[in-house]
Amino acid sequence: MIFKQKIYNYYLQLVQDRIDAFRDMIAGLTEDSKNDAKGSAGDKHETALSMMHIEQEKLNAKLKEVLEQKAILDKLDASVVAETIILGSLVKANGIYLYLSLALPKINIGGVNVIALSPQSPLGNKLMGNRVGFTFEINGTKYLIESVE
Numbered sequence: 001m002i003f004k005q006k007i008y009n010y011y012l013q014l015v016q017d018r019i020d021a022f023r024d025m026i027a028g029l030t031e032d033s034k035n036d037a038k039g040s041a042g043d044k045h046e047t048a049l050s051m052m053h054i055e056q057e058k059l060n061a062k063l064k065e066v067l068e069q070k071a072i073l074d075k076l077d078a079s080v081v082a083e084t085i086i087l088g089s090l091v092k093a094n095g096i097y098l099y100l101s102l103a104l105p106k107i108n109i110g111g112v113n114v115i116a117l118s119p120q121s122p123l124g125n126k127l128m129g130n131r132v133g134f135t136f137e138i139n140g141t142k143y144l145i146e147s148v149e
Contacts, residue, residue, distance in 0.1 A: 004090040004149045006109050007099050008078035011116060014104065015070045022063040029056045069102050076101060081149055085127045087119055090149040093127070094141075100124055 033052045076088035085091055091098045097114045104116035117124045126136050127145070134145045 002078075002149075003109065003112075004099075005078040007090060007097075007107070007114050007116075008073070008076060008088075010107055010109060011099070011101065011104055012070075012073050014107075015066060015073060018066045019063065019070060022059055022066060026056060026059050026063065029059070069104075072102055083148070084129050084131055085145070085148055086129075089127075090114075091127055091145060092147040093143045093145050095146070098123070098127065100127060 029052050089100045099116045101116050103118045106115050119128050132145050136143055
């Protein structure tokens with residue numbers, strides 16, 4: 001499996017794990033609210049139910065956000081290698097591996113650190129559409145694109 005494919009699979013699994021975790025939390029709250037409804041009455045019951053509902057809405061919003069991230073990752077094809085940097089490109093600049101996809105946590109694959117960044121970020125924006133050998137500067141740091149996969 002190529003390095004870029006490993007990175008893609010890792011991030012896909014990371015996002016899927018988040019989806020599963022949020023769904024489990026939402027299911028747990030739903031179950032708790034059903035159990036609470038059977039045994040409680042009065043103002044305390046209403047307050048507890050209201051708090052659970054608010055928490056459920058927050059979790060649903062986070063789940064929606066992560067599902068949108070997964071939809072973006074699902075559109076990427078890790079086997080595509082373009083000469084110019086596009087969404088899904090793995091770029092090496094100044095010895096740093098940058099995966100143009102989404103703003104996701106830094107990971108380590110086979111002892112190599114990889115930073116996933118959004119094309120809307122300042123660095124991602126500068127990279128998009130450029131090729132190996134392109135140089136640019138952001139916040140006083142000069143970058144040289146060494147490779148594109």
